[in-house]
Amino acid sequence: MKPVSLKEIADQLDCLTQGCVCYLNKKTGEIAEILTEYMAIAEDSEEDDDFSKYLGWEQDAIREALTVLDNWDDYIELPDEDEVNDYRIMEDFCYSQENEKLKN
Known part of the structure; x- marks a missing residue:
């Protein structure tokens, strides 16, 4: 997997709009942001x-x-806006630390 910028992923997730899904290309590190409407059209299409x-643009x-x-194995679907809970992520990180000073 090509190294990717965590900041770029976080920025992308932070800017997600309703009805968009992001996919990370594991080979290139590029992020594809696709409206679910167009993903549905692609899924229902014939060759x-x-x-x-x-x-x-559509x-x-x-x-x-x-x-x-067509290259599904090359992509990772990133969480959508409903799955991203900033506070829970920070809380989970804090609890995962072994150093008590870092936890609090």
Whole structure:
């Protein structure tokens, strides 16, 4: 797995909007942010589907979703905004420390 910037991942998760899912490419370290609407279109598509009825940026989003789906083993789905609980993450980290001074 290529090293990735934890700050970049945290920044990406911090900016997530409703209906977006992020996928980390383990080989390249790049993060793909895809609206669930376009992921659903990609999942329901057939190989010969024509996406010309969509705007250019929508076609790009669908193609990116298809890339993720076609190379699923290369990606890790990052938690969405509902799964990220900053306080719980900090609390879990504190409790995982063995040094009592660091826990408090």
